[in-house]
Amino acid sequence: xxxxxxxxxxxxxxxxxxxxxxxxxxxxxxxxxxxxxxxxxxxxxxxxxxxxxxxxxxxxxxxxxxxxxxxxxxxxxxxxxxxxxxxxxxxxxxxxxxxxxxxxxxxxxxxxxxxxxxxxxxxxxxxxxxxxxxxxxxxxxxxxxxxxxxxxxxxxxxxxxxxxxxxxxxxxxxxxxxxxxxxxxxxxxxxxxxxxxxxxxxxxxxxxxxxxxxxxxxxxxxxxxxxxxxxxxxxxxxxxxxxxxxxxxxxxxxxxxxxxxxxxxxxxxxxxxxxxxxxxxxxxxxxxxxxxxxxxxxxxxxxxxxxxxxxxxxxxxxxxxxxxxxxxxxxxxxxxxxxxxxxxxxxxxxxxxxxxxxxxxxxxxxxxxxxxxxxxxxxxxxxxxxxxxxxxxxxxxxxxxxxxxxxxxxxxxxxxxxxx
Numbered sequence: 001x002x003x004x005x006x007x008x009x010x011x012x013x014x015x016x017x018x019x020x021x022x023x024x025x026x027x028x029x030x031x032x033x034x035x036x037x038x039x040x041x042x043x044x045x046x047x048x049x050x051x052x053x054x055x056x057x058x059x060x061x062x063x064x065x066x067x068x069x070x071x072x073x074x075x076x077x078x079x080x081x082x083x084x085x086x087x088x089x090x091x092x093x094x095x096x097x098x099x100x101x102x103x104x105x106x107x108x109x110x111x112x113x114x115x116x117x118x119x120x121x122x123x124x125x126x127x128x129x130x131x132x133x134x135x136x137x138x139x140x141x142x143x144x145x146x147x148x149x150x151x152x153x154x155x156x157x158x159x160x161x162x163x164x165x166x167x168x169x170x171x172x173x174x175x176x177x178x179x180x181x182x183x184x185x186x187x188x189x190x191x192x193x194x195x196x197x198x199x200x201x202x203x204x205x206x207x208x209x210x211x212x213x214x215x216x217x218x219x220x221x222x223x224x225x226x227x228x229x230x231x232x233x234x235x236x237x238x239x240x241x242x243x244x245x246x247x248x249x250x251x252x253x254x255x256x257x258x259x260x261x262x263x264x265x266x267x268x269x270x271x272x273x274x275x276x277x278x279x280x281x282x283x284x285x286x287x288x289x290x291x292x293x294x295x296x297x298x299x300x301x302x303x304x305x306x307x308x309x310x311x312x313x314x315x316x317x318x319x320x321x322x323x324x325x326x327x328x329x330x331x332x333x334x335x336x337x338x339x340x341x342x343x344x345x346x347x348x349x350x351x352x353x354x355x356x357x358x359x360x361x362x363x364x365x366x367x368x369x370x371x372x373x374x375x376x377x378x379x380x381x382x383x384x385x386x387x388x389x390x391x392x393x394x395x396x397x398x399x400x401x402x403x404x405x406x407x408x409x410x411x412x413x414x415x416x417x418x419x420x
């Protein structure tokens with residue numbers, strides 16, 4: 001009867017669940033309190049060490065922490081609550097001084113301070129405590145009343161074509177947009193209401209495979225090692241993994257998937273989003289890259305496939321605000337890394353060649369001919385000039401002077417007679 005009426009195990013089970021929830025909440029509060037006490041107990045040096053760090057090679061001014069900022073100049077990355085401290089420490093200065101923040105100068109109360117949005121590198125610590133470099137966008141606010149802080153760059157300055165304007169169209173499923181309706185024709189019809197049709201160069205609709213489709217493809221191949229997920233926190237993209245490249249090629253051919261194992265996968269960082277895929281392709285082809293496909297283009301990077309690498313040397317472009325932006329190439333797969341190593345080896349071999357031959361090969365033909373003529377004419381002219389110098393100014397043996405028998409210090413008699 002007690003069990004049927006609910007006075008038995010059922011009631012005690014409910015009390016147990018309620019008690020466990022209260023215990024979990026209490027433990028969570030204790031953990032939060034403990035973490036807060038640890039943060040308050042950390043010394044200032046430890047807090048500074050945990051902050052992201054700038055990369056010195058990107059900046060024309062010395063990088064500092066917000067506690068080291070002064071009127072001597074420098075650049076640092078600061079949080080919003082650290083801005084007043086930095087302003088008081090810097091004061092009025094003519095030395096190049098700037099701060100990097102996540103908000104615009106107007107949002108921080110610095111209305112009349114020059115501000116520009118830049119893309120830079122930050123060194124942050126991962127979960128293991130090791131430094132890794134990430135690309136971020138920050139607002140560069142100039143605090144100096146003299147020369148500004150600029151982004152340093154090296155290498156060749158290039159001109160970038162900016163033919164694109166990025167357009168993002170969101171079509172949520174809650175408004176009735178199904179995956180079948182997201183086609184190029186439907187998007188073009190929407191754009192035609194706002195943008196002239198000839199202005200739309202390309203429309204890309206990403207259609208990624210689902211987890212079920214990836215599992216189905218993996219089940220069809222016995223050599224598949226597993227499934228890899230990218231960007232799993234938001235909208236994951238799936239790929240099949242293989243231990244051997246030959247098995248990968250045979251599986252791609254069998255499943256009708258593209259085979260990119262013989263192509264180098266590269267990443268180019270630093271391009272502006274207005275450059276677009278068209279501007280990126282123009283730049284890469286001008287630098288002798290044999291681009292097969294541009295896989296991904298965003299505000300911070302361009303990922304592409306190439307048969308052979310082109311010029312990977314340092315290069316930069318001038319931004320609209322006057323800041324220089326460095327372009328960086330990085331090899332993403334083993335084949336690209338091998339191609340980069342071979343290219344560097346060939347460059348070192350070319351640099352080790354005799355500098356005279358390299359200079360003559362790089363100069364115009366007319367300059368080479370003039371240099372050769374000068375080298376043929378100068379030695380005979382030098383020899384002839386030396387011979388003439390001997391004829392004009394022969395060396396004679398000096399005659400011995402008559403010794404003076406008496407030093408009187410008076411004028412000689414012959415001289416005295418002439419003066420009289």
